[in-house]
Amino acid sequence: MKKFILTISLILPAILLLAQSDKYKQAMVQHIGKIESAFQSGNFLEIANSFERIGDAEKTQWLPYYYASYCQVISALVGTDKSKSDVLADKADALITKAETIAGGSNSETNVIRSMIASAHMMVDPQSRWQQYGQVSAGHIEKAKEQDPTNPRPVYLEGQSKFYTPEAFGGGKAIAAPLFEKALSMFDTFKPATEIAPSWGKASTQYFLSQCK
Amino acid sequence: MRGLILLIYILFGTDQMFAQSIVSGKIRDNRGKSVPGASISIRDSYDGATSDSSGKFRFSTGEKGEKMLVITSIGYNPLEKSITLSDNQIDLDLQLRESPNELKAVVVTAGSFEASDSKRTTVLNSIDIVTTASANADVTGAIRTLPGTQQVGEKEGLFIRGGSGEEARVFIDGTLVNNFFYSSVPDIAQRGRFSPFLFKGTIFSSGGYSALYGQALSGALILETIDLPERSSANLGLSTVGLSAGYQELNKKKSSSWGVNYSYNNLLPYFALVKQRVDYFKVPVYHYADANFRVKTSKTGMLKFYATFQANQLGLRSADIDSALLKNAFSLRNHNIYGNLSWKERLGKHWKLYAGGSYSNNHDQLGNELQNQEDQAVVINYLPYSAKNYKGDISASLAQVKTVMERNLGGISAIRFGGEYLYFQDDIKFDDTTSKHVILNDHFKAAFAEADIYITNNIAAKFGTRLEHSSLINKTNIVPRISLAYKLGEKGQVSMAYGIFYQKPERNQLAITRQLNYTKATHFIANYQKLSATKTFRLEAFYKKYEDLVKVSPTLNNSGYGYAKGIELFWRDKKTFKGVDYWISYSFLDTKRDYLNYPYSLQPNFAANHTASLVLKKFVTKWKTQFNGSYSFATGRPYYDFRYNNSENKFDITDQGKTISYNNLSLSVNYLPSVGKINPKRFTVWVFSVTNVLNQKQIFSYNYSYNGAYKKAVVPPANQFFFIGCFISFGVDRSDDIINNNL
Numbered sequence: 001m002k003k004f005i006l007t008i009s010l011i012l013p014a015i016l017l018l019a020q021s022d023k024y025k026q027a028m029v030q031h032i033g034k035i036e037s038a039f040q041s042g043n044f045l046e047i048a049n050s051f052e053r054i055g056d057a058e059k060t061q062w063l064p065y066y067y068a069s070y071c072q073v074i075s076a077l078v079g080t081d082k083s084k085s086d087v088l089a090d091k092a093d094a095l096i097t098k099a100e101t102i103a104g105g106s107n108s109e110t111n112v113i114r115s116m117i118a119s120a121h122m123m124v125d126p127q128s129r130w131q132q133y134g135q136v137s138a139g140h141i142e143k144a145k146e147q148d149p150t151n152p153r154p155v156y157l158e159g160q161s162k163f164y165t166p167e168a169f170g171g172g173k174a175i176a177a178p179l180f181e182k183a184l185s186m187f188d189t190f191k192p193a194t195e196i197a198p199s200w201g202k203a204s205t206q207y208f209l210s211q212c213k
Numbered sequence: 214m215r216g217l218i219l220l221i222y223i224l225f226g227t228d229q230m231f232a233q234s235i236v237s238g239k240i241r242d243n244r245g246k247s248v249p250g251a252s253i254s255i256r257d258s259y260d261g262a263t264s265d266s267s268g269k270f271r272f273s274t275g276e277k278g279e280k281m282l283v284i285t286s287i288g289y290n291p292l293e294k295s296i297t298l299s300d301n302q303i304d305l306d307l308q309l310r311e312s313p314n315e316l317k318a319v320v321v322t323a324g325s326f327e328a329s330d331s332k333r334t335t336v337l338n339s340i341d342i343v344t345t346a347s348a349n350a351d352v353t354g355a356i357r358t359l360p361g362t363q364q365v366g367e368k369e370g371l372f373i374r375g376g377s378g379e380e381a382r383v384f385i386d387g388t389l390v391n392n393f394f395y396s397s398v399p400d401i402a403q404r405g406r407f408s409p410f411l412f413k414g415t416i417f418s419s420g421g422y423s424a425l426y427g428q429a430l431s432g433a434l435i436l437e438t439i440d441l442p443e444r445s446s447a448n449l450g451l452s453t454v455g456l457s458a459g460y461q462e463l464n465k466k467k468s469s470s471w472g473v474n475y476s477y478n479n480l481l482p483y484f485a486l487v488k489q490r491v492d493y494f495k496v497p498v499y500h501y502a503d504a505n506f507r508v509k510t511s512k513t514g515m516l517k518f519y520a521t522f523q524a525n526q527l528g529l530r531s532a533d534i535d536s537a538l539l540k541n542a543f544s545l546r547n548h549n550i551y552g553n554l555s556w557k558e559r560l561g562k563h564w565k566l567y568a569g570g571s572y573s574n575n576h577d578q579l580g581n582e583l584q585n586q587e588d589q590a591v592v593i594n595y596l597p598y599s600a601k602n603y604k605g606d607i608s609a610s611l612a613q614v615k616t617v618m619e620r621n622l623g624g625i626s627a628i629r630f631g632g633e634y635l636y637f638q639d640d641i642k643f644d645d646t647t648s649k650h651v652i653l654n655d656h657f658k659a660a661f662a663e664a665d666i667y668i669t670n671n672i673a674a675k676f677g678t679r680l681e682h683s684s685l686i687n688k689t690n691i692v693p694r695i696s697l698a699y700k701l702g703e704k705g706q707v708s709m710a711y712g713i714f715y716q717k718p719e720r721n722q723l724a725i726t727r728q729l730n731y732t733k734a735t736h737f738i739a740n741y742q743k744l745s746a747t748k749t750f751r752l753e754a755f756y757k758k759y760e761d762l763v764k765v766s767p768t769l770n771n772s773g774y775g776y777a778k779g780i781e782l783f784w785r786d787k788k789t790f791k792g793v794d795y796w797i798s799y800s801f802l803d804t805k806r807d808y809l810n811y812p813y814s815l816q817p818n819f820a821a822n823h824t825a826s827l828v829l830k831k832f833v834t835k836w837k838t839q840f841n842g843s844y845s846f847a848t849g850r851p852y853y854d855f856r857y858n859n860s861e862n863k864f865d866i867t868d869q870g871k872t873i874s875y876n877n878l879s880l881s882v883n884y885l886p887s888v889g890k891i892n893p894k895r896f897t898v899w900v901f902s903v904t905n906v907l908n909q910k911q912i913f914s915y916n917y918s919y920n921g922a923y924k925k926a927v928v929p930p931a932n933q934f935f936f937i938g939c940f941i942s943f944g945v946d947r948s949d950d951i952i953n954n955n956l
Contacts, residue, residue: 043263049254049261049263088287166834167834
């Protein structure tokens with residue numbers, strides 16, 4: 001019995017820690033799995049709130065806030081009511097700032113989100129905001145590429161922005177297609193650091209590439 | 214070992230094995246409306262939910278004991294509620310309080326149009342100002358397409374809601390600009406001196422403006438200069454009226470910049486091509502030079518300096534109205550210096566400081582000479598001809614300082630207070646039949662305070678007061694200013710403004726006597742606005758009462774009075790027609806006043822009853838070209854011949870009428886060939902514009918001969934104005950920035 005208690009006392013902290021991190025991982029995997037379906041159901045905000053709760057409880061993990069921010073900004077980008085976009089993008093901005101604070105600075109993935117936030121602001125009134133936010137968005141894409149040259153997501157975003165830019169402005173499908181192809185080949189070689197690290201974007205890249213043809 | 218397995222089981226067991234508490238409820242705001250999308254969470258746990266479209270939520274949790282439930286939603290103050298969990302069911306009815314924030318809060322819009330890029334809910338932005346077709350890159354030209362302003366073509370200034378041009382004042386970075394417009398030339402309206410590209414924000418107030426500003430009976434144009442440029446660049450411009458060059462340097466840390474610009478405009482080639490009605494013996498020549506620096510003094514602080522030196526001259530001959538054989542040769546030389554230094558800084562958590570100072574000097578040497586058919590001077594020693602040979606040497610200086618402190622009162626409520634000191638010195642030498650020399654010094658002091666109170670996001674009030682003293686007339690005034698705004702639903706709001714405004718008599722009146730009082734106007738404004746991202750609708754009604762206006766007969770006195778009332782409409786729509794952005798403004802004005810030499814209360818000659826503008830903008834991406842059009846219409850304005858009746862010692866009206874209505878269709882095209890090039894080395898913009906495309910006849914007023922037997926229409930010096938320019942910027946994409954940089 002003594003031995004048993006000793007064993008337990010040695011093992012328990014490890015188990016507890018394991019259990020804790022396992023709980024975190026499980027929850028993350030579960031919610032990351034929900035993001036895909038949100039494109040149909042449109043309940044991005046619900047998932048964003050769940051991630052934010054995990055982030056608030058964990059306090060030392062940047063990924064929950066990263067995903068919360070990602071869901072907020074996606075809801076702004078796919079939403080039809082552009083009058084809400086500014087507010088959603090501001091919220092996403094606050095969340096990604098939290099993520100960067102915990103992560104000890106910006107990284108390639110947070111800059112990807114920041115680029116999307118600028119795009120969401122721009123989409124409210126592209127004609128008058130293009131000048132201001134277009135530059136910000138492109139700047140974050142460049143930074144994301146610098147911070148991780150193997151990350152396919154900034155390349156995909158660049159393709160997307162070219163896809164939506166009129167031909168006369170140096171955009172169009174012909175310019176976007178090679179970027180999507182490049183992103184696709186990068187997705188094939190890109191290995192996320194962990195199973196909950198950002199790995200999204202491949203399906204969208206394939207979709208856009210099919211639209212270019 | 215079994216214990217261990219059990220323990221592991223306990224630790225990794227699924228939720229279903231354990232009793233759960235159910236937390237459910239409904240979330241409402243302080244007006245009882247359900248709040249969807251709110252996040253409900255148990256502090257330090259993953260458990261929680263998001264409220265659905267009817268504000269309801271429900272979730273289960275394995276947490277036990279005393280826990281804190283946290284409810285957050287964008288635009289509301291977070292709510293914390295302690296709950297006890299023990300395998301129970303909890304049903305909550307929760308109420309969130311809206312947190313006042315700038316994005317959702319009602320804005321006091323009565324009487325003011327704001328054009329800025331920083332605020333997200335503005336009617337116009339700064340690029341709208343420079344791409345308005347009829348504006349020809351003059352800030353006030355664009356403002357004239359908004360409701361509340363008149364289309365006056367014979368005199369510069371903004372004529373707002375039955376007010377004369379002198380009753381509207383312009384402020385740059387908080388301080389008054391004494392000579393915003395080029396010096397007056399008889400019967401030809403002059404442009405503003407400052408390029409619209411200097412400014413990032415414009416507030417045009419057609420009444421009821423803030424207590425931070427004063428000395429303008431009708432309205433204020435409040436301009437804010439740009440902050441740091443995006444990067445270093447050099448610019449060149451060449452056009453049908455002149456050339457310009459400039460350089461801006463931004464330091465590597467992007468914390469400070471400096472720049473210089475110079476432009477030279479000479480209308481000789483243009484006048485050779487486009488015939489003018491007047492005979493210019495000195496073709497208008499304008500030199501403009503400026504220097505600026507901007508320094509970020511901290512994360513929140515900004516120090517800005519802008520100074521300009523301008524020199525220009527012109528001379529023009531026109532037929533004398535009193536004789537078939539004589540001409541008037543009017544000439545003007547002008548030198549103008551203007552400098553402005555301003556500093557904005559946040560002090561601690563709650564305070565903001567704004568300090569600004571400016572100095573300006575404007576020197577006009579003007580004169581008129583009576584000439585014969587051979588352009589030689591003629592002197593005739595009896596009226597009206599004796600008064601036609603005159604010389605003026607007029608210098609106007611203004612030095613001023615202004616300080617405003619702002620204290621945040623929680624949320625977005627704030628109180629501002631401060632003071633300003635302005636030292637005006639006017640040195641007027643004028644020789645016609647006699648010689649006069651007057652120096653006017655005015656030490657003008659003002660103190661002001663203003664509070665923005667947001668009771669909720671839906672109701673806001675602005676209370677202001679202002680105390681002024683002018684040493685020149687040795688009079689003090691104190692005024693109230695109040696505005697209220699109330700939100701109606703998501704996009705609509707009503708607001709009201711009331712205020713009293715005083716203004717010193719004009720310089721030429723004070724030169725004759727200082728025994729005058731302030732002129733006074735009281736404004737009442739009610740406004741309804743509905744604003745969405747793509748559409749704006751505004752309806753505004755106003756009543757303005759004028760008192761103590763200056764009359765010139767029998768002697769200078771303050772017995773004038775008047776009123777103005779009207780209804781104005783503004784509609785802007787970027788949605789209905791794909792790719793087309795347009796706005797329509799309409800103003801109805803009913804005004805009468807008795808001032809200057811009016812025998813009784815009349816509709817003044819600068820007021821039209823109906824004014825309307827349509828402004829269109831379309832960018833054709835395929836051609837990299839922006840097309841801008843504007844059409845302005847105004848009904849005819851009255852004109853009068855006031856003649857002094859010597860037997861009764863008063864003025865009479867011996868003749869009067871109404872001018873034809875005013876029409877002006879203007880077009881401008883901006884072609885941007887460099888758009889979309891990846892990292893272009895240079896950025897080029899071509900500008901082509903025409904005013905009065907349809908060549909419609911414009912008559913602004915009538916001048917009468919001395920004996921009243923003959924009247925002559927006041928018409929523009931040329932029916933149309935054509936402009937072609939090419940602007941190149943090296944090193945920076947400034948497409949917006951150079952568009953339309955005419956003159």
